[in-house]
Amino acid sequence: NHYIICGFGRMGSLICRELAEEKAPFVVIEKNPDIIQRLEDEGYVYLKGDATDDKSLLRAGIRRAQGVVCVLSTDAENLYTILTSKELNAGIYILSRCEEEVSEHRLLRAGADRVISPYKMGGMRMAMAILKPAMMDFIEITTRRQSLELRMEEMPLSEDSAIIGRSLEAAEIRKSYGLIIVAIKKDSGKMIFNPPAGYVIEKGDRLIALGEDEDVNRFNQVCMVP
Amino acid sequence: NHYIICGFGRMGSLICRELAEEKAPFVVIEKNPDIIQRLEDEGYVYLKGDATDDKSLLRAGIRRAQGVVCVLSTDAENLYTILTSKELNAGIYILSRCEEEVSEHRLLRAGADRVISPYKMGGMRMAMAILKPAMMDFIEITTRRQSLELRMEEMPLSEDSAIIGRSLEAAEIRKSYGLIIVAIKKDSGKMIFNPPAGYVIEKGDRLIALGEDEDVNRFNQVCMVP
Numbered sequence: 001n002h003y004i005i006c007g008f009g010r011m012g013s014l015i016c017r018e019l020a021e022e023k024a025p026f027v028v029i030e031k032n033p034d035i036i037q038r039l040e041d042e043g044y045v046y047l048k049g050d051a052t053d054d055k056s057l058l059r060a061g062i063r064r065a066q067g068v069v070c071v072l073s074t075d076a077e078n079l080y081t082i083l084t085s086k087e088l089n090a091g092i093y094i095l096s097r098c099e100e101e102v103s104e105h106r107l108l109r110a111g112a113d114r115v116i117s118p119y120k121m122g123g124m125r126m127a128m129a130i131l132k133p134a135m136m137d138f139i140e141i142t143t144r145r146q147s148l149e150l151r152m153e154e155m156p157l158s159e160d161s162a163i164i165g166r167s168l169e170a171a172e173i174r175k176s177y178g179l180i181i182v183a184i185k186k187d188s189g190k191m192i193f194n195p196p197a198g199y200v201i202e203k204g205d206r207l208i209a210l211g212e213d214e215d216v217n218r219f220n221q222v223c224m225v226p
Numbered sequence: 227n228h229y230i231i232c233g234f235g236r237m238g239s240l241i242c243r244e245l246a247e248e249k250a251p252f253v254v255i256e257k258n259p260d261i262i263q264r265l266e267d268e269g270y271v272y273l274k275g276d277a278t279d280d281k282s283l284l285r286a287g288i289r290r291a292q293g294v295v296c297v298l299s300t301d302a303e304n305l306y307t308i309l310t311s312k313e314l315n316a317g318i319y320i321l322s323r324c325e326e327e328v329s330e331h332r333l334l335r336a337g338a339d340r341v342i343s344p345y346k347m348g349g350m351r352m353a354m355a356i357l358k359p360a361m362m363d364f365i366e367i368t369t370r371r372q373s374l375e376l377r378m379e380e381m382p383l384s385e386d387s388a389i390i391g392r393s394l395e396a397a398e399i400r401k402s403y404g405l406i407i408v409a410i411k412k413d414s415g416k417m418i419f420n421p422p423a424g425y426v427i428e429k430g431d432r433l434i435a436l437g438e439d440e441d442v443n444r445f446n447q448v449c450m451v452p
């Protein structure tokens with residue numbers, strides 16, 4: 001149930017830092033011996049090898065992994081790793097970084113579930129900082145890992161969560177926790193925005209809540225209680 | 227009231243595309259003759275010159291500009307441009323890209339109002355795609371320029387807007403427009419999250435609204451009507 005991080009460059013190390021903070025299990029594949037020392041220093045689980053190679057991916061446990069993150073230095077290497085990963089585990093979730101804009105559709109066609117281009121994203125964020133500065137602040141503050149103010153959080157439900165079958169109103173999400181449910185992502189992938197108070201919570205729903213840090217944590221626990 | 231974009235590299239061209247779509251006025255400073263042709267092709271206002279040079283910034287109208295965006299290829303060039311810009315117009319808004327993580331605090335100390343690191347942002351987004359995929363979808367969908375579904379939008383008020391002095395409830399934002407005001411950024415910079423229905427709208431407030439595309443547009447117009 002772990003993630004395989006292919007490449008420990010700048011992006012790779014940032015992703016590992018976030019995953020480690022959230023205690024999500026992962027293993028890094030890195031071939032550059034100069035970088036291995038940094039992995040040692042961080043104390044991360046890693047293996048020395050080439051992520052474009054079947055053997056490295058198999059050793060990293062791709063058959064039982066939850067996802068592969070391709071953050072190698074070129075789009076060509078990422079593309080190759082996506083194809084190899086799909087061959088070894090057809091159902092695995094694949095996330096890839098994309099350097100050149102033209103590569104995006106190729107990486108998706110090769111089987112990546114999601115492609116992220118740091119330059120494109122950075123450019124859009126910089127434009128947002130100019131055109132919609134308050135909205136930019138709102139997103140930055142609410143999506144921070146530890147916000148002292150309002151926080152947005154995604155809440156999965158446990159299989160036997162007590163709130164399954166109850167309406168948002170009956171679950172007293174607004175009344176007892178002061179939270180707004182801005183959207184619900186259904187198991188099918190469908191997204192319901194701004195759900196009405198009468199919406200009945202179903203198994204597999206992921207609630208996206210907005211509220212005070214402590215209230216979010218309090219309700220997060222309720223979602224997991226049978 | 228324009229923006230000066232220093233550098234028409236990858237980030238620079240993405241920012242210009244966003245600004246052009248929103249019809250925000252800007253002028254680009256670029257020194258590389260190979261890139262000038264692309265600026266010609268796009269039909270953007272530009273001047274050939276070095277953005278670290280006082281003369282280029284003065285020619286680009288820095289004394290009357292609203293902001294400077296530093297997206298030159300190195301942190302050193304961006305730092306130099308920030309310092310020069312502050313000298314020429316102390317009150318100007320400065321946004322800078324940052325390449326190396328260690329440069330961030332230097333760029334801020336030099337006078338940048340906001341610094342964006344594409345790698346850091348990309349890494350955080352990739353971690354979010356793994357750890358909080360529904361929240362990532364929510365943000366991507368709602369912050370898109372043209373969303374066919376729910377949209378988040380920042381709404382400034384005109385000086386003489388009819389809704390100034392009314393409460394959120396009295397302005398019927400929820401009742402008539404189906405919008406949720408998730409936050410309000412005050413003129414002072416203070417952010418009020420999840421404001422109560424009794425909150426009285428003040429001059430200079432920027433409302434951050436969440437709702438259906440057409441409702442957002444409808445209410446946006448109301449904010450501008452005396």
Ligand SMILES: [Ca+2]
Binds near residue numbers: 213
């Ligand atoms: Ca708090």
Ligand SMILES: [Ca+2]
Binds near residue numbers: 374375438439440
């Ligand atoms: Ca619509």
